[in-house]
Amino acid sequence: MAWHLEFTATGTTWxxxxxxxxxxxAAVLNTALENQIRERINQFxxxxxxxxxxSLLSQMSKTPSDYILPADGEMLFNxxxxxxxxxxxxxxxxxxxxxxxxxxxxxYSLKPKKLSPPASWAETIDYQFPRFTMKQxxxxxxxxxxxxxxxxxxxELLKSKGLTRFCVDAGGDMFYYTQDNQALEVGLEHPDNQTxxxxxxxITNQAIAGSSGNRRRWANFxxxxxxxxxxxxxxxxxxWVIAESTLLADALTTCLYFVPPQQLQKYQFExxxxxADYSVQFSEKFPATFF
Amino acid sequence: MNETNKNLKTAGLIIALxxxxxxxxxxxxxxKNNGSVTTATSTTDGIPRPVDVGxxxxxxKDGTYSVTGNYRSPGGAETLAVTLTIKNNVVTDATxxxxxxxxxxxxxxxxxxxxxxxxxxxxxxxxxxxxxxxxSSLTPKGFNDAVEQIKIEAKQS
Numbered sequence: 001m002a003w004h005l006e007f008t009a010t011g012t013t014w015x016x017x018x019x020x021x022x023x024x025x026a027a028v029l030n031t032a033l034e035n036q037i038r039e040r041i042n043q044f045x046x047x048x049x050x051x052x053x054x055s056l057l058s059q060m061s062k063t064p065s066d067y068i069l070p071a072d073g074e075m076l077f078n079x080x081x082x083x084x085x086x087x088x089x090x091x092x093x094x095x096x097x098x099x100x101x102x103x104x105x106x107x108y109s110l111k112p113k114k115l116s117p118p119a120s121w122a123e124t125i126d127y128q129f130p131r132f133t134m135k136q137x138x139x140x141x142x143x144x145x146x147x148x149x150x151x152x153x154x155x156e157l158l159k160s161k162g163l164t165r166f167c168v169d170a171g172g173d174m175f176y177y178t179q180d181n182q183a184l185e186v187g188l189e190h191p192d193n194q195t196x197x198x199x200x201x202x203i204t205n206q207a208i209a210g211s212s213g214n215r216r217r218w219a220n221f222x223x224x225x226x227x228x229x230x231x232x233x234x235x236x237x238x239x240w241v242i243a244e245s246t247l248l249a250d251a252l253t254t255c256l257y258f259v260p261p262q263q264l265q266k267y268q269f270e271x272x273x274x275x276a277d278y279s280v281q282f283s284e285k286f287p288a289t290f291f
Numbered sequence: 292m293n294e295t296n297k298n299l300k301t302a303g304l305i306i307a308l309x310x311x312x313x314x315x316x317x318x319x320x321x322x323k324n325n326g327s328v329t330t331a332t333s334t335t336d337g338i339p340r341p342v343d344v345g346x347x348x349x350x351x352k353d354g355t356y357s358v359t360g361n362y363r364s365p366g367g368a369e370t371l372a373v374t375l376t377i378k379n380n381v382v383t384d385a386t387x388x389x390x391x392x393x394x395x396x397x398x399x400x401x402x403x404x405x406x407x408x409x410x411x412x413x414x415x416x417x418x419x420x421x422x423x424x425x426x427s428s429l430t431p432k433g434f435n436d437a438v439e440q441i442k443i444e445a446k447q448s
Contacts, residue, residue, distance in 0.1 A: 011430075013429045017422075110437050147428070167423065171429045172429065174425065184422070184423060187419065188426070189427075194426070195415060198414075199411060201425070208425050210425035212426055216427070218438060278410045278412075279407065280406075280407070280411050281407050282406040282407075282408075284406065286406065
């Protein structure tokens with residue numbers, strides 16, 4: 001008997017599947033848990049969503065000051081800081097201005113204005129957890145890794161309830177937890193045909209994140225924009241990353257639009273890049289069969 | 292990494308990448324199943340000379356071809372195995388198997404040997420038994436509505 005929970009949050013569809021079928025698990029799989037999950041996600045969005053005018057992140061973007069981040073900001077911003085350096089600024093929390101100018105604003109106006117490169121981290125941010133100082137106003141956006149992090153936090157919540165086998169999926173990024181080594185098969189969605197997959201990956205106690213420019217498209221853009229070229233990369237059609245945390249997998253799918261895998265060697269991950277000509281390049285141990 | 296390592300790394304990579312390219316050329320020229328290669332000669336002064344008879348088609352026999360390439364790395368001789376699958380005159384698959392012995396060469400060969408497939412195709416999800424699919428994030432209704440709105444405005448303008 002599986003528990004399936006489905007709802008909208010963080011701008012996409014969440015699907016939580018619990019495979020535990022014991023009496024003790026049945027006791028926790030109830031409305032109270034559902035409410036706890038949804039409230040935790042809500043709290044995270046209240047901290048970091050650029051689409052909420054009253055979120056902490058929106059406040060930080062408008063008013064220069066010293067801010068104290070909540071506990072769930074530590075891993076998120078530490079990773080942003082590392083990846084900003086490793087990608088020479090191509091992966092940046094200051095991309096918010098570019099996305100908004102391109103039209104991907106809270107109202108979804110989708111009308112591009114003139115784009116300009118975002119300010120640098122050094123000019124704008126001084127960060128040492130928990131202190132996050134904004135030196136000047138700048139639109140922050142942590143969408144490239146935020147969803148991955150909240151998925152991990154929900155995974156921790158379910159583990160704390162004693163559940164032993166489940167999958168937390170938010171819009172196609174997911175973590176599969178199991179105590180019995182049974183792998184989960186995950187289809188790799190065909191970016192041009194959502195009724196098809198181009199291959200099947202297997203994950204066990206890992207996250208898989210998928211990114212593509214197919215859905216959030218408007219004018220000449222999709223939701224990943226290079227801050228120096230001010231364009232959305234089109235030579236890559238889709239990217240998947242498998243890693244030990246959804247935070248890392250999510251962040252690396254964005255990085256791989258901009259830098260080669262070798263530049264990210266410091267992290268443990270497997271990847272697959274699908275190009276515009278339908279060729280794929282994948283890491284030696286990427287656990288998938290392709291069609 | 293320091294400058295010396297960086298130069299060695301670049302040199303090693305270039306060598307490692309050049310090898311299969313050279314091998315491909317070698318393979319395709321040595322395993323041809325000649326289709327309609329024609330030559331013609333003309334003589335005005337009694338000496339045979341070849342003339343251009345226009346484009347000719349060369350057919351490569353379908354199959355899988357394997358060869359081991361040898362190259363000299365800055366550290367010494369190394370080998371790399373390359374396998375190509377040819378179908379209907381097109382390379383449909385290519386694999387590279389590292390065979391290096393020196394640690395530095397092993398590293399470079401592995402980086403190049405990250406898997407590569409020349410083309411993937413889609414299979415219907417309905418025909419497979421898949422519980423989960425990973426792709427870009429499903430968009431909320433608000434976004435889809437906005438896209439539709441833009442399209443309507445574009446038609447009207």
